Structure formats: C-alpha cells, structure tokens
Amino acid sequence: xxxxxxxxAFETKVRDIFKDISRHRTADFSVEKDEHEIRGFQRAVLxxxxxxxxxxxxxxxxxxxKSKEVQQELKIARQERNKELVEEILIKVKTIEYQESIFKNxxxxxxxxxxxxxxxxxxxxxxxxxxxxxxxxxxxxxxxxFSDQVNADPxxxxxxxxxTNNIQLGDCLITDKEGxxxxxxxxGHMNFKALDIIAERKLTDDNFDEKKLSDEFDGKFxxxxxxxxxxxxxxxxxxxxxxxxxxxxxxxxDTTIFIVENDFTLETYHGDLISLSxxxxxxDWAYTSVGAIVHVGMYKNDWRIPGQFTLxxxxxxFPFVDLMASRGILIxxxxxxxxxxxxxxxxxxxxxxxxxxxxxxxxxxxxxxxxGVKASWSAPxxxxxYLEDYPHDRRxxxxxxxxxxxxxxxxxxxxVGHGFFTKxxxxxxxxxxxxxxxxxxxxxxxxxxx
Numbered sequence: 308x309x310x311x312x313x314x315x316a317f318e319t320k321v322r323d324i325f326k327d328i329s330r331h332r333t334a335d336f337s338v339e340k341d342e343h344e345i346r347g348f349q350r351a352v353l354x355x356x357x358x359x360x361x362x363x364x365x366x367x368x369x370x371x372x373k374s375k376e377v378q379q380e381l382k383i384a385r386q387e388r389n390k391e392l393v394e395e396i397l398i399k400v401k402t403i404e405y406q407e408s409i410f411k412n413x414x415x416x417x418x419x420x421x422x423x424x425x426x427x428x429x430x431x432x433x434x435x436x437x438x439x440x441x442x443x444x445x446x447x448x449x450x451x452x453f454s455d456q457v458n459a460d461p462x463x464x465x466x467x468x469x470x471t472n473n474i475q476l477g478d479c480l481i482t483d484k485e486g487x488x489x490x491x492x493x494x495g496h497m498n499f500k501a502l503d504i505i506a507e508r509k510l511t512d513d514n515f516d517e518k519k520l521s522d523e524f525d526g527k528f529x530x531x532x533x534x535x536x537x538x539x540x541x542x543x544x545x546x547x548x549x550x551x552x553x554x555x556x557x558x559x560x561d562t563t564i565f566i567v568e569n570d571f572t573l574e575t576y577h578g579d580l581i582s583l584s585x586x587x588x589x590x591d592w593a594y595t596s597v598g599a600i601v602h603v604g605m606y607k608n609d610w611r612i613p614g615q616f617t618l619x620x621x622x623x624x625f626p627f628v629d630l631m632a633s634r635g636i637l638i639x640x641x642x643x644x645x646x647x648x649x650x651x652x653x654x655x656x657x658x659x660x661x662x663x664x665x666x667x668x669x670x671x672x673x674x675x676x677x678x679g680v681k682a683s684w685s686a687p688x689x690x691x692x693y694l695e696d697y698p699h700d701r702r703x704x705x706x707x708x709x710x711x712x713x714x715x716x717x718x719x720x721x722x723v724g725h726g727f728f729t730k731x732x733x734x735x736x737x738x739x740x741x742x743x744x745x746x747x748x749x750x751x752x753x754x755x756x757x
C-alpha cells in the first residue's frame with residue numbers, strides 16, 4: 308500500500324473513532340429536555356466511549372504487534388550495516404509511534420470528558436512516568452475482561468488506563484452513578500500472594516520496612532511487594548483527592564494538594580481561534596494578538612513553513628508552540644475536543660493546517676501588574692534557591708534564560724509553574740482569567756489551611 312493510501316486509511320479510522328467519542332457535539336442544548344431525555348443522551352455518550360475504546364484498543368494492539376516486527380527488522384538491518392534499509396525502517400518506526408500517539412490522544416479525549424475537563428483532577432492521575440505497557444501480554448486480558456463487565460452497565464463506563472497517554476494511576480478509570488473512581492486489577496498467583504501479605508500486615512508506603520521483609524522473602528518477590536505497595540499508595544492518594552478535593556499528592560506524598568472550587572468564570576479566546584479558522588476559507592494565513600500577550604497564527608498550504616518564521620519573529624525572543632505538541636505531553640484539552648469543525652480538526656491533526664501560539668511574557672507581567680496582581684521576573688539566583696528549597700517543583704516551574712516569573716499574593720511570592728502558561732497556550736484561557744483565578748485560588752488555599 309502506498310504512503311498516500313496508508314495515510315488516507317489511517318485518517319478514515321481516526322475520523323470513525325472521533326465520531327464515536329464526540330457524540331456530545333450532536334446534542335441540541337437549545338431545547339429544554341426532561342430527565343428521561345437527559346439520561347438517554349448520557350447513555351448515548353457512554354456507549355460512544357465504549358465503542359470508541361474497543362476500536363482504539365484494537366488499533367493499538369495491532370500497532371504494538373507491528374512495532375515488534377519492525378524492531379526485529381531494524382536489528383537485523385543494523386547488524387548487516389545496511390544504512391539505506393535502516394533509514395527506511397526508521398521511517399516505519401516513526402510512523403507507528405505517530406499513529407500510536409494519535410490513537411492515545413483519542414483515548415485521552417475520553418478521559419478528559421470523564422473528568423469534565425477538571426485540570427486539577429486530571430493532573431492527579433498523571434505521574435510523568437515513562438514507558439509503554441504491553442497490550443499483548445496475557446495478563447492484560449484480565450483488565451479487558453474487567454472493563455467489559457463494568458461496561459455492561461449502560462450508566463457506567465470503564466476506561467482502560469494503558470490505552471491513554473495521561474492516565475497513569477490504576478488500571479482503569481471508572482465513571483458511574485457514584486462518580487469517578489480509580490481501579491487497580493491484579494492477576495496471577497504471585498500477585499495474589501503479594502496482595503495477601505500486604506493486606507495481612509497492613510503494609511503501606513509509609514510503614515514499609517524493606518530490610519525487615521528481606522529476611523523472609525527473596526529479592527525478586529520483595530521488589531514485587533514494594534512496587535505494589537507504592538502503586539497502591541499513589542492510587543489511594545489519587546482516589547482521595549478525586550473524592551475529597553484535598554489530600555497528599557499521589558507522587559510526592561509529603562506535599563498536600565488542595566483543589567479549590569471558586570465561582571470565577573474561565574473565559575477563553577476560542578472565539579478568536581474560530582474567527583481565524585473562518586479567515587482560512589478565503590486565504591492561506593490568519594493572525595491575531597490576544598491582548599498584546601498571546602500571538603496566534605493559523606496557516607495552510609504554502610504558508611505553513613513561512614508562517615512558522617513569521618510567528619517566530621512576532622514572539623522573539625520568546626518561544627512559541629505548535630498546537631499539536633500538546634498530544635501525549637501535557638495535561639491539557641486534547642486536540643480532538645477543540646471548538647472546530649471535524650474537517651479543521653483533521654486538517655490540524657494531519658498537518659494540512661498549522662496553528663502556532665506564543666506568549667509575550669514581558670507584556671504578561673505588565674498586564675498582571677495593571678490588574679493589581681504584582682508580578683516580576685526573578686533573578687537567576689532567586690530561582691535557583693527556590694528550586695533547591697522545593698526540589699519537587701524543579702520540572703514544574705516555568706523559566707526562561709534561568710529566570711522565573713514571580714507573582715505576589717497576600718505578601719507571599721510564588722513562582723509560576725509551566726501548567727499556568729500551558730492553560731493559556733493549549734487550553735486557550737485568557738491571560739486575565741488565569742491571573743485572577745490563580746490569585747483567588749491561592750487566597751482560598753491560604754484560608755483553607757488556617
């Protein structure tokens with residue numbers, strides 16, 4: 308099959324799954340609905356998730372099988388020092404990885420809808436761990452069977468975590484009449500033996516004494532018990548936060564997480580994006596600036612490459628991002644849930660249209676001060692000291708040229724994290740919305756700790 312035909316076949320599959328997992332787009336919310344109609348709509352959405360998950364799982368398993376074959380081909384080609392063949396096979400490897408990332412982003416779109424786009428809940432389910440789970444492993448069948456049992460209920464849905472990029476706690480994420488929950492599934496004699504020991508001795512990752520247990524069990528089984536205890540601790544902490552909106556961080560248990568609800572409306576610049584997409588109906592480029600802070604360019608056809616250089620000049624000296632960079636990397640709204648038509652979403656996914664977004668951080672700081680929320684660049688030494696004092700935040704804190712951005716709230720200086728700007732870049736929240744919400748959230752957290 309030629310490359311163009313393969314791409315077309317792949318896009319057909321993606322569009323098919325997109326329709327399954329996006330049934331909310333067909334709802335008419337302008338007409339008042341009774342309880343029976345609402346329940347019917349909710350069931351239809353969950354049914355779409357179930358059908359979509361089956362298709363995603365099938366595609367990912369086929370790709371994993373294909374990946375193993377291609378990796379073997381690559382190994383042989385390298386042994387034979389066939390450079391031309393190695394290059395051909397590496398293209399196959401990248402194609403498989405790309406297709407896997409798209410199918411997983413479709414699964415992330417399901418997860419995002421399950422938590423109703425609640426960033427802080429979604430973030431607790433992501434640990435930043437690397438590695439790919441083997442979906443062809445026999446033990447994985449237990450997870451599939453469990454999911455099928457839950458999904459027999461028309462008012463429930465069980466998402467298999469391993470088909471997503473970002474759900475990394477537990478084997479399944481479940482939504483039912485009781486709400487959202489995380490589930491861990493174990494199989495095999497040694498797993499059950501380990502579970503019995505953990506239960507009998509009430510082992511937790513707080514009281515786990517590896518030295519004491521090593522006198523009773525061999526090293527391999529000890530590692531298995533420890534791994535299960537640590538995983539259970541993370542899952543339990545995540546479940547507590549989902550349930551109570553407060554608790555120890557799943558990854559860093561010595562850090563307390565507060566999910567603060569406030570009535571501040573989260574406004575977006577979606578309208579600007581939609582306006583730009585409409586401009587592309589008559590020309591190949593469109594640009595806008597949101598409050599002189601956010602630069603947005605949309606380009607198609609021959610403008611895709613020049614558009615990149617144009618936005619680079621507009622954003623200089625600061626970097627900009629490709630909207631498609633969000634898939635599988637960041638905790639943000641998936642590309643398939645953007646407020647565009649299906650055709651525009653597919654044009655973006657398959658590279659026929661490029662969307663570049665950048666932030667002028669100097670103007671952001673000025674705007675924050677104008678709003679009454681004091682902000683400034685830190686000195687490099689200030690940022691370094693903060694990261695030494697709070698090592699868990701090293702990857703979380705935003706920095707540019709070894710400087711961070713500080714915001715002063717209630718007399719306390721707080722370094723702004725990457726997640727703050729991610730929401731502006733990839734979730735398209737207005738800078739004003741983010742500044743005022745962040746300010747209100749931190750004030751509420753301070754009040755909740757008193």
